[in-house]
Amino acid sequence: MARLEFFFDCSSPWTYLAFHKIEDVAREASAELVWKPILVGGVFNAVNRAVYEARASPVKARAAYYAKDLADWARRYGLEIGLPAVFPVNSVKAMRGACYALDRGVLPRYARAVFEAYWGALEDISQDAVIERIVRDVGLEPKEFFEGIRSDEYRVKLRENTDELIARGGFGSPTMFVDGDDMYFGNDRLVLVGDALERNG
Numbered sequence: 001m002a003r004l005e006f007f008f009d010c011s012s013p014w015t016y017l018a019f020h021k022i023e024d025v026a027r028e029a030s031a032e033l034v035w036k037p038i039l040v041g042g043v044f045n046a047v048n049r050a051v052y053e054a055r056a057s058p059v060k061a062r063a064a065y066y067a068k069d070l071a072d073w074a075r076r077y078g079l080e081i082g083l084p085a086v087f088p089v090n091s092v093k094a095m096r097g098a099c100y101a102l103d104r105g106v107l108p109r110y111a112r113a114v115f116e117a118y119w120g121a122l123e124d125i126s127q128d129a130v131i132e133r134i135v136r137d138v139g140l141e142p143k144e145f146f147e148g149i150r151s152d153e154y155r156v157k158l159r160e161n162t163d164e165l166i167a168r169g170g171f172g173s174p175t176m177f178v179d180g181d182d183m184y185f186g187n188d189r190l191v192l193v194g195d196a197l198e199r200n201g
Helices: 013-028 040-047 050-056 060-077 092-103 107-120 128-137 142-150 152-167 187-200
Strands: 003-008 032-037 175-178 182-185
Touching: 003 013, 013 032, 013 060, 013 107, 013 187, 032 092, 032 107, 032 152, 040 152, 092 107, 092 128, 092 142, 092 152, 107 128, 128 142, 142 152, 175 187, 182 187
Parallel strands: 003 032
Antiparallel strands: 003 175, 175 182
């Protein structure tokens, strides 16, 4: 069985697109899907600071195309993706929460709810009230959840995943690996991921 690792942060619209399809890609290839929540800001700080420079001095033509491209992909996938008032957002709590949800078997539901809250409803996912509603909706207990994500266990898990991606040559979200060292970056590479899984499966 081929193995597909999905490194992701819910603060990225392109990752929302890829997340929407990644389970289908893995299922069609009968591949094992391994979820790897990360903090993409930690990746940028370590190896891809050009992202901040591009945000500070955007190229108008490129920014216009970016918006069109995102809208085209969202339309193709049947998703609503807007422009949150808070962007970039501090996703530390949400992504520690993804590690917590993964350990309790509800990661896909949790992450989808976080993505939809931020990119669909345009809510600030750094706020406890927003996260608490999501936690309740996916069947987790809020008090235990917040205690968990404040613990060293989930701080370390998120940091380890982030450091692992950097060590393996990653520079953003979403990043996917097929069978260990075959890396793909971005929603538009999913078709290539599917091809690689078929070859390896």
